Amino acid sequence: MSSLLFWTFAVVMIGFGGAVIINRNPIASALSLVVSFLGLSVLFVSLNAFFIGVIQVLVYAGAVMVLFLFIIMLLDLRAEKIRKINWLTFGGGVLVSLSLLVQILAVIGGTKMAKQPFPPLASPRTDDVRSVGLLLFENYNLPFQIIAVLVLVATIGVIVLSKRELR
């Protein structure tokens, strides 16, 4: 992947990611989140992870985003009113985030591995769905079944939580 395409989609992803937390209107935030995740899935595809890229679009841009928009419209949330900002906690939050950013950049800058380009693949064709599937059902069969139980528990939990009267 050319570096121009990489930086274009990286900037799109980070720009709309920033828009998620800057927007006052929750619907605008949710739609920015979709665009950010689409940019992310392009970056996955640029890393030859086609399966993960497709799953990202299906699960996030499809299912999760519909859920977010549905809940926002169900609760009928409007744009937030401007409240008095507690500048002490706001400044503290900005300070902690910036120090985390500086720390991450320092760690990446100090790693030799991070300066190497990606090694070429043995063949341009990667059967990644097949490889991921084989690993999933052979080496990671037990975690896969545990995840299945987790999803079942989540489904039951959502039904119990959405009942009108909790007993």
Place this chain on the structure above:
Amino acid sequence: MITLGDYLIVSGILFVIGFAGVLLRRNIIIIFMALELMLNAANLSLVAFSRFRLGPDGLPNYNAQVLVFFIITVAAAEVAVGLAIIVALFRVRRTTHVEDINTLKF
């Protein structure tokens, strides 16, 4: 030439955006979206390492992609349960503003 570091930097910036969203925003739904951003930033660095450390057959290391698959599944389940909790909370308190929800606050 795109290096591994470029992907890690992009992933780190996305993580910090999500982290700042959790710390700074007061709307519980936006906090939830920022959590999703952080999970996806971790996914991006996992996939970048999977492409960087090739397996013995010269293909990407698919163990990392299986882990990403699990993370996406858990995140989707988490969104469903979390939004149900938010709806249940909204029914009782009629608000999504975290500063109005302070029963457990000391």
